Amino acid sequence: MTVLPYNRTNPPLDPPAQCRNRLMWQVSRRLFGDHQPGPDGWCQVCRPYQYYPCVGRQLADIGMEAAHLVPDGSPWRLINVSPRNQRR
Ligand SMILES: [Zn+2]
Secondary structure, three states, X not given: OOOOOOOOOOOOOOOOOOOOOHHHHHHHHHHHHHOXXXXXXXXXXXXXXXXXXXXXXXXXXXXHHHOOOOOOOOOOOOOOOOHHHOOO
């Protein structure tokens, strides 16, 4: 398992400093906040169809992790440009 710079059970609202894709983090963090377990163990949004962790929560976890990774070929890959190669 990858060591991530945040608590998986209580991720911060703002993207951590190591985050590579702020939009991915913000969408995933919002999804995380929406899909929380109720006292009976069912997701409060997905009840009565999915027990917690539901698909929404699982996607949120994957998205927050993906916001820190830069897999080759992904459409959200950020290209680091060295200062001497930047256009002025
Ligand atoms: Zn849910």
